Amino acid sequence: MANVYELLPEIVGEEQIYIGSIIKNMDDQKAMQFANIYRARRKDPQMILLLTLVGFLGIAGIQRFITDQIGMGILYLLTAGLCWIGTIIDLINYKRIAFEYNQKEANQITAMLRNS
Known part of the structure; x- marks a missing residue:
């Protein structure tokens, strides 16, 4: 029986559970x-946070492109992060964005x- 603490010590919280x-x-x-495989594919929430902060420099939506939400990424890019409101919301929800992406990857x- 495998132990998540030994295999993936870098994950914490809800993702670990x-x-x-x-x-x-x-x-x-x-x-x-x-x-x-999971370690290679997962996205770190801190990386999502940093990419979201880049949205305030005029390149909004990178966090959405990285998490395979291409449509939202294009929308953020063309609307300056929905006039920064979407970018602010993503700053608050960056852990959820990363967790949802990682959850999808884990299921795949x-x-x-x-x-196999």
Whole structure:
């Protein structure tokens, strides 16, 4: 039985609980494989925060492009972050944006490992 604390010590909080629930039923080899792929694909919330702050310098929406929300990224880029209101909201919700992206990636990785 794999331990999330040993495999992915860099994750914390809600993300740690979610990943722990995913890998609890995996054998050690699958859990290690999951952790390696997940570590390469996950987005750090601090990076999302920094990219959101760049939105105030005139390049709004980078955080949305990075998290595969291309439509919102284009909208933010063309509207200056929805007149900075969207950028301010993203500053408040940067952890949620990162968690939702990481959750989607974890589910894709789990499905991929199940099929292999």
